[in-house]
Amino acid sequence: MPKNPDIKKVLVIGSGPIVIGQAAEFDYAGTQACRSLKEEGIEVVLLNSNPATIMTDKDIADRVYIEPLTVEVVEQLILKEQPDSVLPTLGGQAGLNLAMELEERGFLKEHNVRLIGTTSQTIKKAEDRLEFKSTMEKIGEPIAPSMVVENVEDGLAFSNRIGYPVVLRPAYTLGGSGGGIAHNPEELVEILQNGLRLSRVGQVLVERCIAGWKEIEYEVMRDSAGNCITVCNMENIDPVGVHTGDSIVVAPSQTLGDKEYQMLRTSALNIISELNITGGCNVQYALHPTSFEYCVIEVNPRVSRSSALASKATGYPIAKVAAKIALGYTLDEIKNAITGKTYASFEPMLDYCVVKIPRLPFDKFISAKRTLTTQMKATGEVMSICDNFEGALMKAIRSLEQHVDSLLSYDFSQLDEDALLKQLNKVDDRRIWVIAEAIRRGISYERIHEATMIDIWFIDKLAILVEMEQALKTRELTAELLREAKRIEFPDNVIARLTGRSQDEIKKMRYENGIVAAYKMVDTCAAEFEASTPYYYSVFGSENEAVRTSGRKKVLVLGSGPIRIGQGIEFDFCSVHCTWAFSKEGYETIIINNNPETVSTDFDIADKLYFEPLTPEDVENIVNLEKPDGAVVQFGGQTAIKLTESLMKMGVPILGTSAENVDAAEDRELFDEILEKCGIPRPAGHTVFTAEEAKKAANELGYPVLVRPSYVLGGQGMQIAINDEDVDEFIGIINRIAQEHPILVDKYLMGKEIEVDAVCDGTDILIPGIMEHIERAGIHSGDSISVYPARSISAKVKETIEDYTKKLAQSLHVIGLINIQFIACGEEVYVIEVNPRSSRTVPYISKVTGVPIVPLATKVILGAKIRELGYTPGLQPEADYFAIKMPVFSFEKIRGADISLGPEMKSTGECLGIAKTFNEALYKAFLGAGVNLPRHKNMIMTVRDEDKEEAAQIAKRFEALGYNIFATKGTAKALMEADVQVRMTRKIEQESPNILDLILGHKIDLVIDTPSQGVERSHDGFIIRRNAIETGVNVITAIDTAKALVSSLENTDSRKLTLIDIAKI
């Protein structure tokens, strides 16, 4: 069936801010879909609140709205833009839920807008627990005995009947939010209450626990003619019980025979057909490990995280094909872009093995429980490809950038056998390392399997890796042994460590024996057809297929690896734009990256894609083959920056700012010299290596001080210390991570935090705009609300900032991007940080100022001058609207994480509020972040002493908005003194009803809790904040944020928001 001619203008709804369970994969899917639609001449209107995405670029869609994802906004947008269709299946659960609400309200029908891709009946059948159950029963597909409950009593009664443990799954939530396994009535009540609250429809599914069964997924496509195919299947190494997003996953399945494989494949096709899905769909199964019994766990009638993984694992562009199907095409009409010869109506065949490992945030949330459950916790993931499983696993491990490079990286050797067996029963992110230790101790496969339920096939593969460790340690390193170690992807540094040789010796021995990496192509068809897609992975011991190209100048773009807190999708935005810009300048582009969720790892972004770990050795192998003319590191975040030195050693010129100058910005002494030369002040500080030195420095400077390691992103390990004990603790934490670089101790300055991104061509600079943080210094810039244009600093301060930026960029010989953070105390401006590279604010500031910073920086890197590019150097004129970037957190997903903000970054994503007035922009930004007030008009305040005066002012304003204010004793007293009508509430340790009961009573809109600084944070505060977050109450931990929130609620009519087309800026 050809394209439906009635579809001319399509609204695509994106997925909003990056949160755990909904990450970059939807930018990838959305971007691919928009391009696919535009290819067909469709006018694309895009709505997404996330400014860091590539999909919200004017190159990707015709009209771009970075507005909150609420029903009201979509309705207004539809009235304004008059699209004929809405494509809701590419924006994750957020987009799907919105579309469903619009449909249910009858709005779409009323305005003659159709849902394309998949109908609302289909979505309902798949997503509504009851309908799903009856649909599955109708076609005879087994599901675990279950019941949808809407209250705790029914849940208890049903669980008593089917027996514990039971699994709880709230309807319509992301990444399994609020779900879990309950082993007894107490746990059931706790999880169920939470789940009922989080579900959009107040429903939770209680079902038989199938934990320990094999978890298998199928990615299925279907067109309107009813043709279906499976793109691939995947097997979770972690059995049912761990969310698939937190599991180590292998594609294709490894331990299923053809009978099991086809049984589940046929089931998946039956399901997609019965649900009448047109587009992509993901079906998750639990397969009994010792029988053919299986259960359908879940169906996602849309593209998902798994479909992004499946696309990258197979080369089959699911989102692109789904978009074409939505337009009416059938699978046999859509060309397979990889082969260019075959069609989308085939099933990819892999001749390699793919491993995905989740990137978990426990390095950021030290207090959080590491336990993995059905509630997803990973912020991102890495994928690797190899022709054997062991190698794929090893490559994925070193792609994580979590200080791990082998199965030796977490040390459990100090545990005795009992403790080790106990540890084996714990399901956490270090489980494969625990298994490796168990294997080293000679614990049998059967025992390991009993404890973990992980299939013996995988345990044996881990054993092969452990045996290689032993062999390298004990046997003579022959060429044959080395060849075998490389075949299963032991990196040179690990071989060196185990054999007691140097890494260079190992490398030399490899070269002498011809043991070098070869590259194979991902071609969707196991070499059956010729493919021209330049998508490669490395293997050892095979013939090389990647041909060194020549002719054009060639540039290597280093990607940014897995999405983690502090290094998110922004850097993928920068990498992709840089690649496109180089391409436009006539360069051949090569991307190296290992993140399957991103646009940069789509095979048609660069001329060549190497899906590889970003370690010096892996990069060098590619460099040896490709011999690039240069590499750009300034767009790929810290991952890429860290490779600078190695690249230089390989003889690859670094394009743009040179490595020495990158160093100069990070090296305290060099940097101080530059500042002094330029006459730029910075907060006094010292470089230290030990806790003693740190304390000495702190006392000299006077507390409070900022303590942080150099060479980090996202403020990892950065803390404000108010006394010697704090310093001791922080240095301890910093040193837990291997530390080659010194520690910085700086005087902590209270003031306005200001940030700029600038392009420098060596002489001139271009500053698109100055951003000002709402929260005063001390809260990480990534966690602060950022306002463009800066509104509370004087013209003189702005001039100073422009001047300092220019001086710094010139002194550091920046060619390309620079990001500088300042503190303004009155009219004084101090520099606190300089990063001679792209930053996380680059996509935001580019979009709201209309200055395409990345392409400009790329041109400058290639020798162009700002003046030649049509720009007047210096600070660009300010816009006549406000654009506010709001951080978004995923605290509810991470049990035990402290949500109070500080110098260490904790947010996972961001959204934008843009409007003519400051208050409206602020309102939209809060709204986009999910703060939708007022509701019950009840709030709680409990603030530290320093904040009491300001708190009283804020309380008055909330009171004027009609809020009832509850407060604990100290705060209440201060508020009363300021004539605020306040209701005193008891503290946690006091008898009920106390503050906790108030929070759990579901009638509270907001908690303002500002914790005291330093280690001595109150335990009460922690419990209040956690409970509030887990009850879905908005929590604010900085007084400035509270002030901003109340401003946003004043004088804003939520029904009359103005929508701004970013594409026209």
Add this chain to the structure above:
Amino acid sequence: MKAFLILEDGTVFTGQSIGSAREVISEVVFNTSMTGYLEVLTDPSYAGQAVVMTYPLIGNYGICTEDMESERPWPDAYIVRELSRIPSNFRSEETIQNFLLQYDIPGIAGIDTRALTKILREKGTMNGMLTTDENYRMEEVLPRIAAYRTGNVVEKVTCREKYVLDGNGPKVALLDLGAKRNIARSLHKRGCRVTVYPAFTKAEQILADAPDGIMLSNGPGDPKACGDIIQEIKKLYRTDIPIFAICLGHQLMALANGADTYKMKYGHRGGNHPVKDLKTGRVYISSQNHGYVVDTKNLDASVAVPAFTNVNDGTNEGLSYTGKNIFTVQFHPEACPGPQDSDYLFDRFIKMMEVDR
């Protein structure tokens, strides 16, 4: 022990010997299935061929004898990237290593199967020799390799005597040209009484049993080498008994009716081939294993019309015989290994027989 795979064009792959260490010359073909190695090994259509698995990890779930598609493995040799050190599956009874040894099948592991597959794709299917003799002399072995012909392999794989799978439904005569077990099983499962006949059974003998329908199975080798069988099929064609044929059976029926067949460059072997039902426009993913294909160029529409084509390369995948209750397919609706999407064809056959009855 080292093993060498020497191709007709002189390319040599060195790996480790698996299974039997005996020397063998055969025609090398590749299969892209990611699961179902046992079904591939026991598919009689591979008789006279050496099979390369493009999926690199083989043997993961061991050997489950109930999944065998015939009583033994047939390929002359088995070529893989890696054999799993241990099998893991609740039904596994044996390792693939032992299985190959038990049936004296020689093989090679540890070679770059993708590189080998690319050679076969680019140059076409060719002969090869598998040997563990390090001192082979190229100039001596190459002519021997080139001289290899698959020969009349149907004779080798067909059953020796007729046998019956009892049932109350339609009586099906299944002509075993090298049939995979799941053909009979698919019919039997639907209640058919299935009588399986050796390939060289005379038409008269089959017809004497008064079947309600005739099924021509898959099988190995060049269809044109089956002249005698084609003569018998001509007789079966002339009756009004419904006939359903798969793979070699499909080719023989076409040859019996004046169509031609030709050898493809490297064939279709795997579980991902899209076939289009030309009547409905629907596309099904099919299991395939064939090196020859029916040439529809000179097909007389009054005899038969194409019913299915391959979406990838447009080759014929099925025929519908004009004015006859006969339909034949090139792909494998019996799956095993591979997708079960076209399983409905057995229902169509049953319906045909019931109407006819």
